[in-house]
Amino acid sequence: MLRFRYRFRQRNLPSAEGTGSGPAGRISKMRKLVTALIRHERIEGKHPYLDEARGYAERLIDEAVRNGDQHKPTMEIANYWLLEKDLLHKLFKVLVPRYENASTSYTKMWNLPTVYPGGGYHMALLELRNNPWPDVIPQQREVKNNLINVLIKAAKEDHEKNQQLTEHKQSEFTDQSTDTGTTTSQSP
Amino acid sequence: MAALGNRVAALGRIRLLRSSVFIQCRYSNTLPEATVEKHRKSKLAQDPEESETESLVAPRDYKYVYPEFLPDPKPQYRDRIREKLEHEDMFRRRTVLKIPEFYVGSILAVLVSDPYAPGKKNRFVGICINRSGHGLRSQFTLRNVVDGQGMEITYELYNPTIQGIEVLKLEKRLDPHLFYLRDALPEYSTIPFDFEPVPHPPGATIPVNPVKVKLRPRPWHERWERQDLQGLQDLELPERFYERAREVAKPWEKYDLMKQYRESINDDDAAKIMGYVYKKIQELEKTKER
Numbered sequence: 001m002l003r004f005r006y007r008f009r010q011r012n013l014p015s016a017e018g019t020g021s022g023p024a025g026r027i028s029k030m031r032k033l034v035t036a037l038i039r040h041e042r043i044e045g046k047h048p049y050l051d052e053a054r055g056y057a058e059r060l061i062d063e064a065v066r067n068g069d070q071h072k073p074t075m076e077i078a079n080y081w082l083l084e085k086d087l088l089h090k091l092f093k094v095l096v097p098r099y100e101n102a103s104t105s106y107t108k109m110w111n112l113p114t115v116y117p118g119g120g121y122h123m124a125l126l127e128l129r130n131n132p133w134p135d136v137i138p139q140q141r142e143v144k145n146n147l148i149n150v151l152i153k154a155a156k157e158d159h160e161k162n163q164q165l166t167e168h169k170q171s172e173f174t175d176q177s178t179d180t181g182t183t184t185s186q187s188p
Numbered sequence: 189m190a191a192l193g194n195r196v197a198a199l200g201r202i203r204l205l206r207s208s209v210f211i212q213c214r215y216s217n218t219l220p221e222a223t224v225e226k227h228r229k230s231k232l233a234q235d236p237e238e239s240e241t242e243s244l245v246a247p248r249d250y251k252y253v254y255p256e257f258l259p260d261p262k263p264q265y266r267d268r269i270r271e272k273l274e275h276e277d278m279f280r281r282r283t284v285l286k287i288p289e290f291y292v293g294s295i296l297a298v299l300v301s302d303p304y305a306p307g308k309k310n311r312f313v314g315i316c317i318n319r320s321g322h323g324l325r326s327q328f329t330l331r332n333v334v335d336g337q338g339m340e341i342t343y344e345l346y347n348p349t350i351q352g353i354e355v356l357k358l359e360k361r362l363d364p365h366l367f368y369l370r371d372a373l374p375e376y377s378t379i380p381f382d383f384e385p386v387p388h389p390p391g392a393t394i395p396v397n398p399v400k401v402k403l404r405p406r407p408w409h410e411r412w413e414r415q416d417l418q419g420l421q422d423l424e425l426p427e428r429f430y431e432r433a434r435e436v437a438k439p440w441e442k443y444d445l446m447k448q449y450r451e452s453i454n455d456d457d458a459a460k461i462m463g464y465v466y467k468k469i470q471e472l473e474k475t476k477e478r
Contacts (some may be wrong), residue, residue, distance in 0.1 A: 001456040001457070006446075008450070010266070010446060010450070013319075023440070027440040027443075034373045055445075056445055056446055059445035060445065060447060063445070066455075077445070081443065081445075
């Protein structure tokens with residue numbers, strides 16, 4: 001079962017491999033993209049193409065995870081989709097153990113800015129989850145326990161404490177003054 | 189006044205004036221789409237028993253034995269509540285009518301009530317050439333040749349006029365449909381109405397009939413040479429037909445994983461539905477034993 005939002009209708013991509021390449025060109029392009037994704041684990045390209053290829057890559061990995069390498073039809077499918085045959089080993093020996101207990105999709109997609117000047121295409125980035133590359137959006141380093149931050153935090157707490165004390169004293173002073181005011185007004 | 193009433197009724201609602209309060213009454217038996225949509229999204233519509241059915245695992249071939257319980261894979265036609273209600277209706281029908289297991293290629297006899305037939309009943313015997321539809325709308329087509337005339341009747345499986353379905357010979361064929369029998373020699377689809385039932389021991393594997401059908405010479409209903417059909421003899425066509433078939437062939441569809449995924453109910457969903465069906469069928473069998 002696919003664990004990401006896929007389109008209910010496929011994109012026909014009529015000129016995937018040049019004008020008029022048709023459905024055969026589309027599937028050929030998809031095979032190249034799936035092979036590249038399994039090889040490099042992170043690829044960049046036009047959004048519609050990668051979005052289509054994502055479904056095929058997910059289904060291929062899902063079949064491999066479900067059926068394993070002893071299942072003949074699965075091996076035939078993998079042989080069709082992976083143009084470079086050394087990737088068959090990678091699929092069954094690296095990716096299947098990686099995604100055996102996955103509860104999310106196997107791939108992830110990111111939007112990239114349109115390149116200008118250029119074709120004006122909506123660009124995207126497609127990657128396998130848990131890949132060895134650095135994160136697309138880098139995780140911020142934990143700086144909470146740096147010495148300077150610890151000192152600043154302590155100083156801030158100190159300052160707040162002092163401020164509360166002075167406020168308390170001031171409020172006591174004003175309370176007394178209001179009390180005296182009321183007594184004087186009542187006396188005449 | 190009546191004209192006004194009609195005009196308001198045409199809009200789907202009637203407004204009654206009672207002590208200066210407008211009460212809107214629906215006269216029709218339909219609900220507004222917005223109400224249905226609200227109910228679909230409501231938490232009450234989520235099935236609380238779902239966790240129980242998950243644990244029940246149906247045998248692997250259940251989706252081939254009861255294909256009519258699988259919903260239409262087109263997402264725009266799916267509605268979980270309607271599917272559930274239809275399943276309830278189907279099980280209720282199964283309590284009064286025994287709907288046997290059969291496949292394309294099996295020989296069936298169907299008894300339907302017919303007000304114009306003598307005895308008000310009509311029995312038709314034929315070979316099942318197709319099964320289609322989903323849920324309550326599932327159908328099967330029987331074909332026979334009567335007095336040299338090819339006859340086909342499409343029955344709805346859950347039609348209340350059906351009084352009985354009898355499987356005379358339980359077997360499968362090499363293809364998912366047998367529409368090519370329309371262009372075949374009549375002996376391949378001629379079945380006598382007094383066909384003796386062939387016993388099938390329960391639990392035995394369904395035999396596959398490997399017969400190869402010989403077609404009449406062209407013209408045909410379809411270009412059978414362009415379809416990947418196993419149950420056909422050599423078509424004896426000129427070479428140009430096969431060349432054209434090779435040109436328009438789509439060999440990649442066999443590997444188009446997303447196309448297959450979009451056009452079928454995926455394994456997880458099917459297992460869930462079939463677990464529920466398995467439970468219900470077992471309950472039905474228990475009540476019949478009593």
